[in-house]
Amino acid sequence: MMKLLAALVALAALAFVPAFAGPYPLGLGIGILGYGVLATAWAMFSGPTRYISLATVAFFGLGAYTVAVLADVLPYPLVLLVAALVGLVVALIVGLATLRLAGIYFVIFTFGLTELVRQLVTYYEVNVTRTLGRYVFLPIGPEHIYWQLLALLAATLAIAFWVSRSRIGLALRVIGDDPDVASHLGVRITRTKLTLFSISCVIMTLAGAIQAPRWTYIEPSIVFNPTTSFLVVIMALLGGPNRLFGPLLGAIPLFLLFEWLSANFPNHYSIILGLLFIAIVFVLPNGVLAAGDSLWSRLTRKAVRP
Template sequence: MKLLLALLIFAALAFVPFFADPYPLGLMIGILGYGVLATAWALFSGPTRYISLATVAFFGLGAYSVAVLGDVLPYPLVLVCAAGVGLVLALIVGLATLRLAGIYFVIFTFGLTELVRQFVTYYEVNVTRTLGRYVFLPIGPEHIYWQLLALLAATLAIAWWVSRAKIGLALRVIGDDPVVASHLGIRITRAKLTLFSISAILMSLAGAIQAPRWTYIEPSIVFNPTTSFLVVIMALLGGPNRLLGPLLGAVPLFLLFEWLSANFPNHYSIILGVLFIAIVFLLPNGVLAAFDSLRNRLAGKEARA
């Protein structure tokens, strides 16, 4: 029944481009894009509790893959290459850093994003003698919307599978206590690397699909670190350990951030930081968990009455 309902919802959403004006369609593209990123982030960071700020590194490399290869390869093959670039970076980074934990992992992933941005900038300026690239592909907003909708459906399906598979259980044990996980015979590095790689591929595809939307891209656009922080806030608000939690966090926060950036451009970063702190302190397990807790307390009071 739930599967049928989900299929009906996605089928209805597929008709949005036929009725939506350009601005609402742009908002829907943004919501779908951040929905994919937040859900992909929660795939790994939710059960392991590793706060990764490397989201935009994979997102930006996916976008640049389209900019570099879009004129020489068929578009489907370009997407495959973008996914491959994300996978290679995830394997390199994962093998080197997934033994880190806590603040050390957070700092490294944040530094990774800056390293990738600086490397791309250096290559563009000193090798190609340009800073940005134009993306001229016959792909309209409606095509981007449908691709992101399909990618979101695939991301949610993967998240649902992981939550019920052995690897999902293994990651939850690792997140609770790595020592216990090792004594239980769980291959910690392999389990973390697998989910980290899947998450990175989805993030890279999200960037690749949206590249034609900008027409012109440069490192400051696609490697904006704010994107990584937004994804973390969205996932934490909805609840990173709930299937639909990151998506439910992405919808209202994306609309709120769009309004704030348009009306308070000079104070946007300050407001973003305040929201981040408020969510961490007031809703550490997400709004869905807070709602369940409130409902249980009300049910308990009714039972005692």
């Protein structure tokens, strides 16, 4: 109960940030919230199942494109609803077709999916509408985007919390540990995976839809940028994908670090970034939170948590 209260207080406090933050801090806030939502949504499915998905930006881009296509036709809340539906439908189709894949095959498929979606959108735009770029002129300022992302993050964390406590979350962890055991235990593997995959994908789609008005101009190479998928994975891994606040705590420092690096080392950014990724995988394979825990228990001479 206390925890819930604290969370609500924190949420309310964050909602007042646009009132006194300048445009640049607000931009940082939008970036952090955006990646926080994506990393948390990614970890919701990929954390317990250990299915590394590189399809994040496919759904993110679909959301942005839905807004670009429908912004002039429908009122904004309806556009968001349609975006969520589009994300859900694609997630179900993709999930049914691929969640029987495992390991490296799933990784490759999801990476290919991003390219597939991007090429399909391009094909449609080139051959049907004969325009590639689309304009989003919506009267939505940075502070509105910030509030929407904050609400989405709160909802995502709530869902992630519920999943971790529920039967479906437990089932997912069993699948991640050993799919054979899970099936012998009577876990409906495909249905469980599909449910979580869909929830996670819908959230990603909404994240893209909400951020679209910030860019004015949208084309496939802008919204289907594969780097986003990689960044989300590395953020979630840094924080620890199996903890509620892990992905968020990975997204915040990494995002600020990228910002600092690109401001101070614009010419060496990629090199430093590459070294950093290697370091994260080698030094902190289970994430910062897990490393912090094991350090704490070593300091207090307690047994390391299993």
